[in-house]
Amino acid sequence: xxxxxxxxxxxxxxxxxxxxxxxxxxxxxxxxxxxxxxxxxxxxxxxxxxxxxxxxxxxxxxxxxxxxxxxxxxxxxxxxxxxxxxxxxxxxxxxxxxxxxxxxxxxxxxxxxxxxxxxxxxxxxxxxxxxxxxxxxxxxxxxxxxxxxxxxxxxxxxxxxxxxxxxxxxxxxxxxxxxxxxxxxxxxxxxxxxxxxxxxxxxxxxxxxxxxxxxxxxxxxxxxxxxxxxxxxxxxxxxxxxxxxxxxxxxxxxxx
Amino acid sequence: xxxxxxxxxxxxxxxxxxxxxxxxxxxxxxxxxxxxxxxxxxxxxxxxxxxxxxxxxxxxxxxxxxxxxxxxxxxxxxxxxxxxxxxxxxxxxxxxxxxxxxxxxxxxxxxxxxxxxxxxxxxxxxxxxxxxxxxxxxxxxxxxxxxxxxxxxxxxxxxxxxxxxxxxxxxxxxxxxxxxxxxxxxxxxxxxxxxxxxxxxxxxxxxxxxxxxxxxxxxxxxxxxxxxxxxxxxxxxxxxxxxxxxxxxxxxxxxxxxxxxxxxxxxxxxxxxxxxxxxxxxxxxxxxxxxxxxxxxxxxxxxxxxxxxxxxxxxxxxxxxxxxxxxxxxxxxxxxxxxxxxxxxxxxx
Ligand SMILES: Nc1ncnc2c1ncn2[C@@H]1O[C@H](COP(=O)(O)OP(=O)(O)OP(=O)(O)O)[C@@H](O)[C@H]1O
Ligand SMILES: [Mg+2]
Numbered sequence: 001x002x003x004x005x006x007x008x009x010x011x012x013x014x015x016x017x018x019x020x021x022x023x024x025x026x027x028x029x030x031x032x033x034x035x036x037x038x039x040x041x042x043x044x045x046x047x048x049x050x051x052x053x054x055x056x057x058x059x060x061x062x063x064x065x066x067x068x069x070x071x072x073x074x075x076x077x078x079x080x081x082x083x084x085x086x087x088x089x090x091x092x093x094x095x096x097x098x099x100x101x102x103x104x105x106x107x108x109x110x111x112x113x114x115x116x117x118x119x120x121x122x123x124x125x126x127x128x129x130x131x132x133x134x135x136x137x138x139x140x141x142x143x144x145x146x147x148x149x150x151x152x153x154x155x156x157x158x159x160x161x162x163x164x165x166x167x168x169x170x171x172x173x174x175x176x177x178x179x180x181x182x183x184x185x186x187x188x189x190x191x192x193x194x195x196x197x198x199x200x201x202x203x204x205x206x207x208x209x210x211x212x213x214x215x216x217x218x219x220x221x222x223x224x225x226x227x228x229x230x231x232x233x234x235x236x237x238x239x240x241x242x243x244x245x246x247x248x249x250x251x252x253x254x255x256x
Numbered sequence: 257x258x259x260x261x262x263x264x265x266x267x268x269x270x271x272x273x274x275x276x277x278x279x280x281x282x283x284x285x286x287x288x289x290x291x292x293x294x295x296x297x298x299x300x301x302x303x304x305x306x307x308x309x310x311x312x313x314x315x316x317x318x319x320x321x322x323x324x325x326x327x328x329x330x331x332x333x334x335x336x337x338x339x340x341x342x343x344x345x346x347x348x349x350x351x352x353x354x355x356x357x358x359x360x361x362x363x364x365x366x367x368x369x370x371x372x373x374x375x376x377x378x379x380x381x382x383x384x385x386x387x388x389x390x391x392x393x394x395x396x397x398x399x400x401x402x403x404x405x406x407x408x409x410x411x412x413x414x415x416x417x418x419x420x421x422x423x424x425x426x427x428x429x430x431x432x433x434x435x436x437x438x439x440x441x442x443x444x445x446x447x448x449x450x451x452x453x454x455x456x457x458x459x460x461x462x463x464x465x466x467x468x469x470x471x472x473x474x475x476x477x478x479x480x481x482x483x484x485x486x487x488x489x490x491x492x493x494x495x496x497x498x499x500x501x502x503x504x505x506x507x508x509x510x511x512x513x514x515x516x517x518x519x520x521x522x523x524x525x526x527x528x529x530x531x532x533x534x535x536x537x538x539x540x541x542x543x544x545x546x547x548x549x550x551x552x553x554x555x556x557x558x559x560x561x562x563x564x565x566x567x568x569x570x571x572x573x574x575x576x577x578x579x580x581x582x583x584x585x586x587x588x589x590x591x592x593x594x595x596x597x598x599x600x601x602x603x604x605x
Contacts, residue, residue, distance in 0.1 A: 013345075104305055
């Protein structure tokens with residue numbers, strides 16, 4: 001476990017000495033802020049129409065009307081930012097030869113992959129932490145319920161974990177980080193639009209495609225419900241992607 | 257300490273290492289010698305557990321690298337061909353990270369990092385970013401990294417590449433100190449290095465072992481017959497005839513002529529010293545004997561002999577050859593065998 005943390009820590013630090021961390025967090029803050037303001041504006045209008053002001057007796061629910069759609073919009077941010085987080089993880093190590101240090105140190109492949117995953121997840125956590133500022137405003141000036149907000153964050157963390165593990169896998173396949181970034185973006189896009197494609201197909205395919213969609217599973221979390229079905233989906237998605245990454249690293253070894 | 261049995265490694269159609277076997281005893285300094293593309297790096301990568309062999313076994317510090325990789329890696333320090341440095345980390349941070357992943361206990365980390373920086377002479381760069389170091393310093397930080405957890409076995413791929421002459425000497429000294437406590441395998445193209453630092457050498461060419469022995473034995477084993485270099489101030493025909501008449505002399509060949517001075521290479525039966533007779537033959541005839549010395553095969557020549565095509569002529573330690581090999585060692589590379597490896601090199605990417 002110490003080994004895993006050492007790798008995660010190094011990974012996280014390397015994001016912050018490069019512009020990546022600042023670009024990712026900055027972009028996320030701006031986009032989230034934009035979504036927040038537009039939804040707030042919309043919410044304000046709806047509340048006025050309902051004849052209540054901000055903070056008045058709650059007939060219009062802040063959680064439902066504001067926080068939940070806000071969380072669903074976060075997937076757009078992830079689509080653009082997370083490929084930047086994962087693209088260098090393996091590619092850069094392969095290109096620069098530092099992979100030789102990791103693969104000849106007394107570490108298992110699982111430890112290395114998991115360490116890198118945790119490093120990316122920590123950066124993503126920092127990104128989410130910035131969004132707490134906006135949510136904090138709502139708590140300061142209104143009185144939303146906190147358990148659904150918490151559920152939403154759990155969902156976001158898991159959804160990001162899926163994207164990160166997938167990105168890690170793509171990065172393990174090439175030594176060119178630009179290629180890794182672009183392919184990762186394309187794959188994310190596919191998983192993102194998959195339920196949109198689903199709407200054009202028959203009911204059974206639709207069911208399958210919707211199930212595969214990473215974003216679809218966020219709906220319940222965003223609404224404040226932690227359903228084991230979705231939890232299982234996210235956790236197994238992450239585990240499977242990380243497993244594929246371990247396999248990719250190992251098979252690269254055999255091929256040389 | 258290290259045992260390699262019938263090791264073969266193929267990259268697709270390219271056989272980089274072909275049925276290589278050797279043993280290295282505890283405390284020994286063992287040299288890998290071979291032209292570019294010979295398979296030195298590949299063998300080392302198998303020994304360090306970076307990649308598995310296609311066939312055969314490698315046992316390091318008592319552990320099979322395939323069956324017990326973690327145990328073997330714990331006992332091995334490895335300096336890869338390109339030092340594996342993270343450019344954005346300072347030397348100290350980098351070595352601390354390496355200490356963590358190599359399982360150095362928290363309490364000992366600082367001490368070990370300092371000690372290895374001291375040994376590899378990089379302490380003055382402790383707070384410099386690895387990406388901003390010169391080539392030689394990178395190499396030294398790479399060495400510090402290999403020494404960090406004080407491993408029993410050290411595998412160093414071209415440890416002196418990119419160092420200045422003073423550093424080369426200091427690094428060789430360091431390696432010699434390390435021998436005894438540690439088992440060291442190092443690879444190099446620089447032949448004198450092997451003679452100076454290694455107790456035993458394996459010469460590899462095109463993935464195959466051509467010879468394994470001590471540098472001294474290699475030198476004498478390959479000599480086969482004794483050759484003398486004689487410079488005489490007399491006509492060439494007369495001298496040649498006179499020298500050929502000496503019992504034990506098998507061959508006399510003219511090497512050089514400058515005015516009236518002729519130089520010969522005189523071969524004699526192995527183990528027979530004909531120097532006295534040679535000198536007497538020249539002097540009693542009243543000719544001037546300007547030079548008489550045995551010609552030894554240098555490691556360079558052995559190397560060239562062993563690694564150039566098997567069908568090539570036997571070693572000819574003639575003047576022309578000497579200058580060619582001197583050139584080869586000057587830039588630390590060995591020319592002739594390189595051309596033969598073009599296809600393999602292309603397959604690299
Ligand atoms: N990753 C790889 N994929 C394919 N072929 C490779 C790979 N690495 C090495 N080779 C080939 O294997 C052979 C041996 O290479 P290796 O790097 O072991 O040689 P070397 O003795 O270390 O050479 P040098 O003195 O140049 O460092 C070469 O023909 C090389 O082209
Ligand atoms: Mg090499």
